[in-house]
Amino acid sequence: MNEQHFFLRPTVLAVIAALMPVPSIAAGDIDALRETVESLQQQLEQVQKQLKEQEEAAASKQDVQQLQQEVAEASEWRDPNTLIHMAGYADVGYVEPEGEDGSFAVGSFSPIFHFQYRDLVMLESELEITQNDTETDVALEYLTLDYFFNDYVTVLAGKFLSPVGQFRQNLHPSWINKLPSAPPGFGHDGAAPVSELGIQLRGGFPLGSIRTNYALYVGNGPELKAEAEGAAGETEFEYELDGIDAEAFSSDGDGEKVFGGRIGIIPVPGLEIGLSGATGKATITELEAVSIDAGFLGGTAEDAEGGIGSEPDRDYDVYGADFALQWRNLDTRGEYVKSKVDDESGSVVAEGAEWESWYLQAAYKLRPTRWEGVVRYAEFDSPHDSADQDQWAIGVNYLFSNNFIGKLSYELNDGQQGSTSDDNRFFGQLAYGF
Amino acid sequence: MQSTHKAILKSLAAAGSLSLIIALLPKTGLAADYPAPGDFARGSKAWAENCGRCHNLRGANDLRDDQWITTVFHMRVRAGLTGQEMRDILTFLQSSNNRPIPANIVRTSAGSVADSGLSGQAIYNQTCIACHGADGKGALPGVPDFTDEGGRLTKPDAHLLRNMANGFQSPGSPMAMPAKGGNPALSEGDLRNVLKYLREAFGT
Incomplete structure (x- = not known):
């Protein structure tokens, strides 16, 4: 039985193998297959090559991130030694005095140029470009070289805004001033000095938890002008002080310097209290005789007996106090300033004079809207009744943005009957700070 | 008499000014x-x-x-x-x-989830308090009042976290809150801690 099985199994296998169909592969088919494989190989190599080229050309996510980082940290424009920058403000508007036709007006274009070299020095200059009818006037509002001496002292040299009070030095730009007009007495020929030419130290320092800021200066000081009224043909006039030209003069007629400054104390955030003043000498340098009937008669120094050359100097003092208080949407501030020149018996105008002005202002932002309401009360007293003025000003502002503001205001003015200071006025203004 | 008072005042002012100059000029600290x-x-x-x-x-x-x-x-x-x-x-x-990222491409993650170890209150006091105030009522005009019952904190966490991470300008506000309050070092974990603090301290 076992022997039978021994021979049977190979025999069956051999029969099966003989009966199985043997694949008949022709030589032509093998060649075609080879060509196909070679073609596929070539295509694969091409794809691999393209992929490699693409990989080399394309930026990976990591590359993009690295590039973003490099761009973010690029320092050639962030940290140059010299920086040049232009800021400033401009305003246009509409004014309608009581009883007169209103007119559109260009207010001013005031570019401010900054040229800074590291944290060592900066040139600051503001121009004031205004239009008077068809004439364009350009004035140098200020020009200083600021030397950053240390963290607490900056030395300014040149023409600077008077640090007496807060309006002239910080609030007069139209995009900052919440009303279209300056308070009476804080413009030109007012009670507050406008600018000075000299040297100033400015800065701030902490006193415990209290912050302070200060400004101290010495400058050429103001000049005085006297005016006389008389009939046409008169040759002798009785002069009286007309005003203080408290703007920076590039000459010092009396050779006497004026010293002044301001100290500001911030006891708590949102409240600043300032005290300021100036003292020195001032001299009459301009005489103007005006005819009641015929206008200007003369304005030379020789109109005064002995000539202007012998005009003595006299004491000149300014006192100021100001505050600013912000609480939530409410912004209040006020300021008082008094300028005074003493009697001088040897002068063509023996009697001294005082100019005094103050104002209180409150503004409230109606959040979440962009509207803001403003009210201001101001008084101005001078030696001339025609210039004296009490004023209520109310206004509504729309903040298109924080530096582009539309203003509408109405001034209720109370002055000498018949004078322009008694006329009410309506204002519209668009102001832009840039 | 008046001139004497004036002279005294001027002397005091001069002495004060001189003292200020002497005290401040020698200070070093020039960067x-x-x-x-x-x-x-x-x-x-x-x-x-x-x-x-x-x-x-x-x-x-x-x-x-x-x-x-x-x-x-x-x-x-x-x-x-x-x-x-x-x-x-x-x-x-x-x-x-940095500008707020437009809503359609905002990131859902503020970066690292791990926090810096600072509490939400500590981060709030460092980064947020200047504008939002210690009482959460807003220290500046236009900043929302967190204590308002129907106010900002009624929004869901995801919404607030997205605004915190990417920056947000409240309607009517003249300026936008910068991304992460302007402090790019904050992680998502930090923002979550701050939000938790906001809800605990100012939520109603």
Whole structure:
């Protein structure tokens, strides 16, 4: 039985193998297959090559991130030694005095140029470009070289805004001033000095938890002008002080310097209290005789007996106090300033004079809207009744943005009957700070 | 008599001025490393407390970083800031000088989830308090009142976290909150901690 099985199994296998169909592969088919494989190989190599080229050309996510980082940290424009920058403000508007036709007006274009070299020095200059009818006037509002001496002292040299009070030095730009007009007495020929030419130290320092800021200066000081009224043909006039030209003069007629400054104390955030003043000498340098009937008669120094050359100097003092208080949407501030020149018996105008002005202002932002309401009360007293003025000003502002503001205001003015200071006025203004 | 009082006043003013000059001029502290780094948290506080005293606050996005340098130097002179206050404000403004990401491409993650180890209150006091106030009612005009019953904190966490991470401008507000309050170092975990603190401290 076992022997039978021994021979049977190979025999069956051999029969099966003989009966199985043997694949008949022709030589032509093998060649075609080879060509196909070679073609596929070539295509694969091409794809691999393209992929490699693409990989080399394309930026990976990591590359993009690295590039973003490099761009973010690029320092050639962030940290140059010299920086040049232009800021400033401009305003246009509409004014309608009581009883007169209103007119559109260009207010001013005031570019401010900054040229800074590291944290060592900066040139600051503001121009004031205004239009008077068809004439364009350009004035140098200020020009200083600021030397950053240390963290607490900056030395300014040149023409600077008077640090007496807060309006002239910080609030007069139209995009900052919440009303279209300056308070009476804080413009030109007012009670507050406008600018000075000299040297100033400015800065701030902490006193415990209290912050302070200060400004101290010495400058050429103001000049005085006297005016006389008389009939046409008169040759002798009785002069009286007309005003203080408290703007920076590039000459010092009396050779006497004026010293002044301001100290500001911030006891708590949102409240600043300032005290300021100036003292020195001032001299009459301009005489103007005006005819009641015929206008200007003369304005030379020789109109005064002995000539202007012998005009003595006299004491000149300014006192100021100001505050600013912000609480939530409410912004209040006020300021008082008094300028005074003493009697001088040897002068063509023996009697001294005082100019005094103050104002209180409150503004409230109606959040979440962009509207803001403003009210201001101001008084101005001078030696001339025609210039004296009490004023209520109310206004509504729309903040298109924080530096582009539309203003509408109405001034209720109370002055000498018949004078322009008694006329009410309506204002519209668009102001832009840039 | 009046002239005597005047003379005394002038002498006092002169003595005070001289003392100030003597005290301040020798101070060293000139930043030799320009522009020297400031402190973000102190800067946000100094910015909020000083800049609005005279004018409407300008947003960090109003100017380029290099323009902010000359601007804050100008304001240092104008506002009587110390050099350090100026550098702090510059750091705050430059760090905050990023635009909110448009809503359709916002990231859902603020980056690392791991927090810095600071509590939500600590981060709030460092980064947020200058604008939002210690009481959460908003220290600046236009900043939302967190204690308002129907106010900002009624929004879901995801919504608030997205605004915190990417920056947000409240309707009617003249300026936008910068991404992460202007502090890019904050992680998602930090933001979650701050939000938790906001809800605990100011939520109703």
